[in-house]
Amino acid sequence: MTRTLLTGNGAAAWGARLARADYLPAFPITPQTEIIETLARWIDMGEMDCRMATLESEHSMITAAGAAAATGVRVFTATSSQGLLYGMEMLYTVAGWRVPLVMINVSRGLAAPITLETDHNDILAARDSGFLQLHCATCQEVVDAVLLAYRLAEDPAVRLPVIVNLDGFHLSFTREPVELPDGDLADRFLPTFDPGPGEIRAGKPTSQAVAVLGGGPYSYFRYECHLAALAALEVHRRNVDEYAGLTGRRYDALECYRADDAEVVFVMLGSFATKAKAAVDQLRQAGRPVGLVRPRLLRPFPEADLRRALAGKVAVAVIDQNLSIGKGGVLHGEISGALHGVSGAPPVIASFIGGLGGRDITAEEFFEIAGQTARAAESGQVPPPRLLYTLHELAEMRKLQAIAHVERQEEVPGP
Amino acid sequence: MYRIRFHGRGGQGMKTASRILGSAFFLSGFEVQDAPRYGAERRGAPIFAFVRAGRAAILERGNIDRPDLVVVADDTLVAIPGAGVLAGLHADSVLLLVTTVPADDWQQRLNTTGTVLTLPPPGGSERDPALLSALCAGAAARLTGAIEREALIRAVDEELALYPADTIAANRAGALAGFDALAVAAGRVGESGAVAADGYDAPDWIDLPADGVGLAAPTIHAGATSVEVRTGLWRTMRPVIDLEKCHRCTWVCGTFCPDGVIGVDAERYPVIDYDHCKGCMICLAQCPTHAIAAITERQGREADIAAEGEQA
Amino acid sequence: MKEPMYKSARDLPSAHLLGAGTAMCAGCGGLEVVREAYDVLGENTVFVNAAGCMTLMSVYPFTPFRGSWLYTAMASAPAGAQGVRDALDIRRAKGELEAGDDLEVVVLTGDGAGYGMGLSATSAAIDRGLDFLYLCYDNEGYGNTGQQTSPATPHGARTATDGALAGVAGEKKDLFGIWVANRPTYAATVVGSEPLDLARKVARAKSRSGPRLILALAPCPTGWGFEPSETVAIGHLAVRTGIWPLKEYVDGRVEHTRRPHPRLPVTDYLKTQARFAHLFEPEPNEQVLAEIQASVDAYWDAVE
Missing domain, CATH: 3.40.920.10 (Pyruvate-ferredoxin oxidoreductase, PFOR, domain III)
Structure with missing residues (x-):
């Protein structure tokens, strides 16, 4: 194994190379573009035996990806943000075809207003599509997750596409030391592609993705997608064990950091979880029993693992880098749902929303989240969801608004 | 109601x-x-x-x-x-x-x-x-x-x-x-009540098995299974070929039939597959020798029954 | 590839590949085209389908195809064709498939997708030089949803969304012209009522590689308002009035495969269909009728 400095995008490209992806339908979008440029260069230089096709949109890209997988080859593709949403129809469609492929999503906030910086609204919009989801916190995890994703997608009990998610900038453009698995190790972990029962070729008539009439057949196919996704929990558990045996790196569905003896637990997705870990260390030094639980696998949802990890805790602080407009944090709803009615469920599940569109979550904010959540547990009063935003940020915003000649509304006198 | x-x-x-x-x-x-x-x-x-x-x-x-x-x-x-x-x-x-x-x-x-x-x-x-x-x-x-x-x-x-x-x-x-x-x-049809909540038949829900993808994908693993759909049942009028008027061109009616349900037999006469003929009557309209006539499906069925009787 | 010879209509296949029992309407001009084309293409064909009437060709568990089929979505069937073609080539290159395992990749689309939502994906597939055949059944409206106006609806036609006054104000888009401007390896217009012309063109398209268009007028009894038995007759009239020119683009030149002499007045075609009935009753709309005739005359004047 070689240890080298790689960006998250570079790590994603290495994942595809080590997986010996046959086909790369592509479309550029910031901050994902480096992935397809890297692969294109390797293909041009003969370092990677793969065919690339530049499509004219993500909608077409995902169509081509699914069609190639249905025909019988291993497919890799990548997108981000607006692109993921532009292809949304095909996420549901391709998952319904029951074809395995791996797609990277480099998370980036959604328009409007348009931004290049990260948050998780894009990937969570794909939550119900039938694509399984692996979320990464480090560049190392990206390369490993791609191999785990192929193994999961192609398992006969699963046969569903998988998205590997990494955060824009914080992973995509950030170099970190990455230990690259050797090619033969990757080959041992990931056998050659099995086209499965539905491949498209002469002499083997198949009509794929056909229409249904009536709710009975429709329900059957949708339920079966769901059951296959649920089966992926156990398949992933086995894959993780095998991968840990080969590389020494373990990627359980949940990452639990100093959570066993914690009273207050942060729950969050993605790369900012490493910042949460640093905050946990500082809080521990200050004598505060705080830990972190980070779902790596979001679909299928590791509900039983979450219950085990969080039961008996005094309080949970769910930190959402997304915003379901008119509802709040998406992950908060998922965690609350998983814990509802479970014996020993934490009495307080507090919601904090922050880190939208590249906004930082500072160490002090993690400390304050821990503090407020612990106090809520003492008082028994669950605080209303907190939108992380400081007086200083608002003051800066007001300056921008002044330059934009925004008319400040006069204070409306009360009745 | x-x-x-x-x-x-x-x-x-x-x-x-x-x-x-x-x-x-x-x-x-x-x-x-x-x-x-x-x-x-x-x-x-x-x-x-x-x-x-x-x-x-x-x-x-x-x-x-x-x-x-x-x-x-x-x-x-x-x-x-x-x-x-x-x-x-x-x-x-x-x-x-x-x-x-x-x-x-x-x-x-x-x-x-x-x-x-x-x-x-x-x-x-x-x-x-x-x-x-x-x-x-x-x-x-x-x-x-x-x-x-x-x-x-x-x-x-x-x-x-x-x-x-x-x-x-x-x-x-x-x-x-x-x-x-x-x-x-007048008034022969009455109103009926709703399904009663006491003594109803419980739905026979099951825990659906997780089927392999060979079963559970919306894929048909064979060719031309559509022939099991008897679209002939759509027909209200039936085309009937008068073999004496047919010049055995071997292509007009069969080629123009959108559903491809007119074949040619060993003697080069056209044969209509009534299980699938939808009764569009393009064959009747196009036959150059006017060898195809339309009868109502009811007449057709009566003729079928009569023919079966003769055979028996 | 050498193209098979279709010297006369008697050379047309009398046994048909496409299975019966589909849900297409009785007298469907689109189904007639697909059936005729499939006989020439053969069963080693994979149809990649865009949303439209033909979505209902395959309804679980019934398919009329003896080869393969993949339903995609409305906008991206050419991209699906790209994925299938590329994957077949990859598998050939890897030795997983023999030459005999290969398939002709055919996009099957209606005019709603073909002239509208799918045009970007089609244009890009041509740009990439994709080796595929694009078969568009043009019934001049969103037929599967009840014949609303599409970019292919002709001037003056009434539709479910242009039901008032003189019908559609705009002109039918020239999809053949758009393809030709992109310099494909082959492009042709056909109609099911001219099966020999159709068979020759499909055979010629099949013998070439690269992006190829077969654009078929598909008279639609349900959407256009005529008796199903009249589908072929109306197709003939479309050709003989010059409204639907039969032509092909080969080696950089457009040639007409049928020049109607004498050309019948367009009213012979228009009056057969309820969608144009308002141009004749209660009294003739001379202005729109003249516009339609003038447009057809101008086309043929330019050709001749």
């Missing part, structure tokens, strides 16, 4: 029939639901529409499983299991068939003691969909005993408001013909 189903073929106006009846109920002070079956309807294919009417707000939705009245605009549908004409008929249900066959015969054929009523097709022409729908609506209205003539006429006017005056007049006449023809059975 009244629960009424209309069965016909795509193009026979069953949606219009359900709307005329729905409006007539509404104009008579009832709460109403009416709808056609939702799906990919095709001309000639079996379809249905339904009406619910009651004095209280209607909370049921979707297809009617236990109808109080079933109106069948095209009696050839009765023999088609997929049409579901007889589905859910109960002891108090009324079955009204537009047919030339007497009700007693139908009772025998269907092996039922339930009420079967019949009505001759309008003006002797079973192919006039507009009048057929008005006739069915008028007959159904009379069978409920809850709708007056004036309400029926107003309902026809409202539903056909966009059509020319002579069409409206013809439909008024059609609706009244149905209404008057069923005077003897």
Whole structure:
């Protein structure tokens, strides 16, 4: 194994190379573009035996990806943000075809207003599509997750596409030391592609993705997608064990950091979880029993693992880098749902929303989240969801608004 | 609540029939639901529409499983299991068939003691969909005993408001013909109650097995399975080849048939696959020697039965 | 590839590949085209389908195809064709498939997708030089949803969304011209009522590689308002009035395969269909009729 400095995008490209992806339908979008440029260069230089096709949109890209997988080859593709949403129809469609492929999503906030910086609204919009989801916190995890994703997608009990998610900038453009698995190790972990029962070729008539009439057949196919996704929990558990045996790196569905003896637990997705870990260390030094639980696998949802990890805790602080407009944090709803009615469920599940569109979550904010959540547990009063935003940020915003000649509304006198 | 189903073929106006009846109920002070079956309807294919009417707000939705009245605009549908004409008929249900066959015969054929009523097709022409729908609506209205003539006429006017005056007049006449023809059975169709919550049959829910992807993907693993769909049942008119007039060109009728259901036999005569022929009559229109004629499906079936008798 | 010879109509296949029992309407002009084309293409064909009437060709568990089929979505069937073609090539290159395992990749689309939502994906597939055949059944409206106006609806036609006054104000888009401007390896217009012309063109398209268009007028009894038995007759009239020119683009040149002499007046075609009935009753709309005739005359004047 070689240890080298790689960006998250570079790590994603290495994942595809080590997986010996046959086909790369592509479309550029910031901050994902480096992935397809890297692969294109390797293909041009003969370092990677793969065919690339530049499509004219993500909608077409995902169509081509699914069609190639249905025909019988291993497919890799990548997108981000607006692109993921532009292809949304095909996420549901391709998952319904029951074809395995791996797609990277480099998370980036959604328009409007348009931004290049990260948050998780894009990937969570794909939550119900039938694509399984692996979320990464480090560049190392990206390369490993791609191999785990192929193994999961192609398992006969699963046969569903998988998205590997990494955060824009914080992973995509950030170099970190990455230990690259050797090619033969990757080959041992990931056998050659099995086209499965539905491949498209002469002499083997198949009509794929056909229409249904009536709710009975429709329900059957949708339920079966769901059951296959649920089966992926156990398949992933086995894959993780095998991968840990080969590389020494373990990627359980949940990452639990100093959570066993914690009273207050942060729950969050993605790369900012490493910042949460640093905050946990500082809080521990200050004598505060705080830990972190980070779902790596979001679909299928590791509900039983979450219950085990969080039961008996005094309080949970769910930190959402997304915003379901008119509802709040998406992950908060998922965690609350998983814990509802479970014996020993934490009495307080507090919601904090922050880190939208590249906004930082500072160490002090993690400390304050821990503090407020612990106090809520003492008082028994669950605080209303907190939108992380400081007086200083608002003051800066007001300056921008002044330059934009925004008319400040006069204070409306009360009745 | 009244629960009424209309069965016909795509193009026979069953949606219009359900709307005329729905409006007539509404104009008579009832709460109403009416709808056609939702799906990919095709001309000639079996379809249905339904009406619910009651004095209280209607909370049921979707297809009617236990109808109080079933109106069948095209009696050839009765023999088609997929049409579901007889589905859910109960002891108090009324079955009204537009047919030339007497009700007693139908009772025998269907092996039922339930009420079967019949009505001759309008003006002797079973192919006039507009009048057929008005006739069915008028007959159904009379069978409920809850709708007056004036309400029926107003309902026809409202539903056909966009059509020319002579069409409206013809439909008024059609609706009244149905209404008057069923005077003897006025009020024969009653209202029925809802499914009771005590002593119901529990649904046989199962824990669905996680099937392998070979089963569980929406994929068909064989060619040409569509031949199991008997689209010949859509047909109301049947093309018949007069072999004496056929010049055995071997291509015109077979090539122009959209469904590809005309082949050529060993002696180079065309052969029509009646299991699948939809009765479009392109073959009849195109045959250069006019060797193809159209007969009604009813005549065709009678001829089939006669031929079978001769063989036996 | 050598193209098979279709010297006369008697050379047309009398046994048909496409299975019967599909849900297409009786007298469907689109189905007629697909059936005729499939006989020439053969069963080693994979149809990649865009949303439209033909979505209902395959309804679980029934398919009329003896080869393969993949339903995609409305906008991206050419991208699906790209994925299938590329994957077949990859598998050939890897030795997983023999030459005999290969398939002709055919996009099957209606005019709604072909002239509108799918145009970007089609244009890009041509740009990439994709080796595929694009078969568009043009019934001049969104037929499967009840014949609303599409970019292919002709001037003056009434549709479910242009029901008032004189019908559609705009002109039918020239999809053949758009393809030709992109310099494909082959493009042709066909109609099911001219099966020999169709068979020759499909055979010629099949013998070439690269992006190839077969654009078929598909008379639609349900959407256009005529008796199903008239589908072929109306197709003939479309050709004989010059409204639907039969032509092909080969080696950089457009050639007409049928020049109607004498050309019948367009009213012979228009008056057969309910969608144009408002141009004749209660009194003739001379202006729109003249516009339609002038447009057809101008086309043929330019050709001749």
